[in-house]
Amino acid sequence: MSNAAPIKAENLSKHYGDVKALQRLDLTLETGEIFGFLGPNGAGKTTMIRTILDEIRPTEGRSSILGFDSRADSVEIRRHIGYLPSGTVLYPNLTGRDTLTYFANLRGGVDWSYVGELAERLNADLTKKIGNLSSGNRQKVGLIQAFMNRPELLIMDEPSAGLDPLMQSEFHAILQELAAEGRTVFLSSHTLSEVQLVADRVGIIRHGRLVALESLAEMRSKAMRKIDVQFDGPARESGLAGVAGIRDIKVDRDRATLSFDGRMADLLKTLAEGNNVLDIRTREADLDEIFLTYYRDDETDRTEAS
Numbered sequence: 001m002s003n004a005a006p007i008k009a010e011n012l013s014k015h016y017g018d019v020k021a022l023q024r025l026d027l028t029l030e031t032g033e034i035f036g037f038l039g040p041n042g043a044g045k046t047t048m049i050r051t052i053l054d055e056i057r058p059t060e061g062r063s064s065i066l067g068f069d070s071r072a073d074s075v076e077i078r079r080h081i082g083y084l085p086s087g088t089v090l091y092p093n094l095t096g097r098d099t100l101t102y103f104a105n106l107r108g109g110v111d112w113s114y115v116g117e118l119a120e121r122l123n124a125d126l127t128k129k130i131g132n133l134s135s136g137n138r139q140k141v142g143l144i145q146a147f148m149n150r151p152e153l154l155i156m157d158e159p160s161a162g163l164d165p166l167m168q169s170e171f172h173a174i175l176q177e178l179a180a181e182g183r184t185v186f187l188s189s190h191t192l193s194e195v196q197l198v199a200d201r202v203g204i205i206r207h208g209r210l211v212a213l214e215s216l217a218e219m220r221s222k223a224m225r226k227i228d229v230q231f232d233g234p235a236r237e238s239g240l241a242g243v244a245g246i247r248d249i250k251v252d253r254d255r256a257t258l259s260f261d262g263r264m265a266d267l268l269k270t271l272a273e274g275n276n277v278l279d280i281r282t283r284e285a286d287l288d289e290i291f292l293t294y295y296r297d298d299e300t301d302r303t304e305a306s
């Protein structure tokens with residue numbers, strides 16, 4: 001595996017007339033991570049991918065993949081990556097197997113036993129013509145195409161489009177195995193639920209700008225938790241008012257429910273001081289809320305951007 005950054009974008013911008021599809025984007029991926037590139041439709045995800053793969057030219061800035069310059073070394077780059085474009089267009093008259101043979105030939109051959117293994121895991125029928133497959137089954141052929149040369153870096157634009165939940169989880173399992181082998185995955189998605197399941201780190205893009213970049217664990221630690229506390233007698237909430245991060249506290253005799261985004265240690269200490277705590281339940285962090293805060297106020301952002 002290469003020691004160079006799997007993807008490095010520096011000050012990358014792409015404008016289509018007045019539309020600023022990418023705005024001064026800086027991003028460096030780490031080897032072996034699954035990176036979720038998250039943003040709503042039109043945020044600039046596809047533009048970013050097509051720019052770093054030299055399918056379109058940046059207005060400003062530069063990028064490299066595995067140490068190769070996106071523009072000067074675009075042919076070399078293709079040898080090292082697997083790429084699933086958004087809404088993959090495949091030839092309707094070719095079968096899945098013919099399609100994969102075509103891509104295999106472009107790459108100078110592949111390990112067909114690995115292709116067979118992938119087809120089995122994804123339950124892909126390679127004998128049917130692409131034109132006769134459902135969109136989800138077509139997507140499976142696209143996925144196998146991206147995986148089949150065991151690339152150092154996978155770039156996938158909305159990969160689970162059309163896959164049923166069972167296949168999505170098999171697909172995620174494959175991604176995790178590849179990452180465990182030191183391969184890197186760049187996964188573009190507009191659905192938080194998918195990124196949340198599989199990514200180590202998340203970048204949120206909005207109107208062409210990277211508005212957040214952090215690990216999923218960091219994001220989780222910031223998210224609002226819902227907490228239920230059971231006491232062995234009437235609750236005393238006197239000290240709780242002083243704990244930073246408590247919202248919507250409700251006390252009903254020996255139970256308290258609250259929303260909390262502060263330091264858990266502070267909360268536990270204060271709860272234990274005045275009360276005998278029998279049980280605490282915390283519910284899954286509400287990441288949706290965090291993402292919504294980045295996606296809200298679209299109008300404000302447009303004014304800023306212009």
Ligand code: ATP
Nearest residue numbers: 016019021039040041042043044045046047048190
């Ligand atoms: P989606 O998930 O819908 O594909 P995306 O995040 O990939 O969304 P892009 O396709 O990168 O978003 O589009 C970013 C912005 O650039 C959008 O406003 C889009 O309309 C605009 N855009 C993309 N391609 C072109 C083009 N060839 N000409 C003009 N504008 C374009």
